[in-house]
Amino acid sequence: MRAAIERVLDDCGFAQGRDLEEFENEFATYLGSAHCVGTSSGTAALKLALEALGIGAGDEVIVPANTFAATALAVTANNATPVFVDVEGDTLLLGIDAVVAATTARTKAIMPVHLFGQVVDMDPIMRFARERGLFVVEDAAQAHGAEYLGAKAGTIGHAGCFSFYPTKNIGALGDGGALVTNDVELARLVRTKRWLGQEKGSRYRHDIVGENSVLDTLHAAVLRVKLPHLNVWNDERRSAAAMYRKLLDGVPGIRLLAERGDGRHVYHLFAVLVAERETAEASLREAGIGYGIHYPIPLHRQAAFSGRSKALGPFPVADNAASSLLSLPMFPGITHDEIVDTVGALRRVSSRRAVGATHF
Numbered sequence: 001m002r003a004a005i006e007r008v009l010d011d012c013g014f015a016q017g018r019d020l021e022e023f024e025n026e027f028a029t030y031l032g033s034a035h036c037v038g039t040s041s042g043t044a045a046l047k048l049a050l051e052a053l054g055i056g057a058g059d060e061v062i063v064p065a066n067t068f069a070a071t072a073l074a075v076t077a078n079n080a081t082p083v084f085v086d087v088e089g090d091t092l093l094l095g096i097d098a099v100v101a102a103t104t105a106r107t108k109a110i111m112p113v114h115l116f117g118q119v120v121d122m123d124p125i126m127r128f129a130r131e132r133g134l135f136v137v138e139d140a141a142q143a144h145g146a147e148y149l150g151a152k153a154g155t156i157g158h159a160g161c162f163s164f165y166p167t168k169n170i171g172a173l174g175d176g177g178a179l180v181t182n183d184v185e186l187a188r189l190v191r192t193k194r195w196l197g198q199e200k201g202s203r204y205r206h207d208i209v210g211e212n213s214v215l216d217t218l219h220a221a222v223l224r225v226k227l228p229h230l231n232v233w234n235d236e237r238r239s240a241a242a243m244y245r246k247l248l249d250g251v252p253g254i255r256l257l258a259e260r261g262d263g264r265h266v267y268h269l270f271a272v273l274v275a276e277r278e279t280a281e282a283s284l285r286e287a288g289i290g291y292g293i294h295y296p297i298p299l300h301r302q303a304a305f306s307g308r309s310k311a312l313g314p315f316p317v318a319d320n321a322a323s324s325l326l327s328l329p330m331f332p333g334i335t336h337d338e339i340v341d342t343v344g345a346l347r348r349v350s351s352r353r354a355v356g357a358t359h360f
């Protein structure tokens with residue numbers, strides 16, 4: 001990475017430099033997508049995708065209730081209405097039944113979120129979208145390299161959006177993102193919009209409105225170094241997940257999320273449902289083990305969306321997930337001992353609890 005950074009320093013092509021185009025080509029090739037457009041963040045990619053698809057005021061976009069707020073912020077940024085729906089109980093992912101129930105004459109798009117690194121069951125959603133003339137924008141911010149029936153996450157819908165936030169499966173040295181699509185016109189529009197409305201080669205000519213949301217060359221150069229390692233890093237995450245699954249199986253008060261058999265989960269996060277989360281958190285803290293909560297407030301309960309969204313409740317799954325999800329340490333290179341220690345801390349919670357007092 002230092003060598004790549006020095007190359008950019010020598011070259012001075014900090015904005016729209018050579019590494020940007022190279023990375024875009026390499027990421028598109030890796031995914032099997034025709035086009036990749038680097039953006040300043042995953043949020044920018046999602047916002048530009050909807051904008052370029054013509055989604056705006058009066059339009060509804062279906063969004064799962066348990067995702068990072070950025071998915072829905074991309075909708076409100078276009079003055080459209082996010083319609084929040086509950087998710088499937090076994091995977092916490094968007095399902096076709098909720099999509100069908102939420103669709104109205106105003107619905108213009110569906111945003112499946114490949115949460116935690118597992119791809120949504122896309123076939124029924126794509127079929128329904130085709131029948132109803134809806135766009136599908138995949139939020140693949142947590143799913144670099146994940147697969148569904150042989151296709152990479154982000155390449156199944158009309159557009160797929162990635163985040164390169166530093167903690168992601170491949171991360172930049174700060175914020176970064178990308179949009180991928182097989183639609184040449186959509187790619188051209190997003191490429192123009194991300195550069196203040198200027199088409200490549202037509203600087204200072206603005207035929208359409210845009211914004212300043214280009215992926216910086218330095219980040220692209222670093223991402224080029226990391227991309228060839230992505231598959232191995234994802235394998236390491238998958239092995240760690242398999243170890244967690246084996247060791248956590250049958251631990252009272254803990255429920256594992258389902259890993260579907262039709263794809264390749266890349267475990268951006270390893271989240272479990274815990275009956276007594278506060279006690280589990282205390283036990284992990286006591287052992288000096290880091291953890292996360294993704295996410296403590298579901299989107300239908302976020303003040304920011306009040307008055308500018310629709311909530312197709314009730315939300316038993318998303319509400320339960322918000323109060324019981326716990327993300328355990330997960331990163332390439334995590335050791336067997338680190339996983340055993342984490343599971344040990346969680347087991348101590350269940351052994352403290354009176355027998356028979358396990359509620360879920």
Ligand SMILES: Cc1ncc(COP(=O)(O)O)c(C=O)c1O
Binds near residue numbers: 067
């Ligand atoms: C599911 C999801 N969507 C969107 C984003 C937004 O990406 P960024 O932080 O790069 O704007 C993220 C990550 O931060 C995310 O996890």
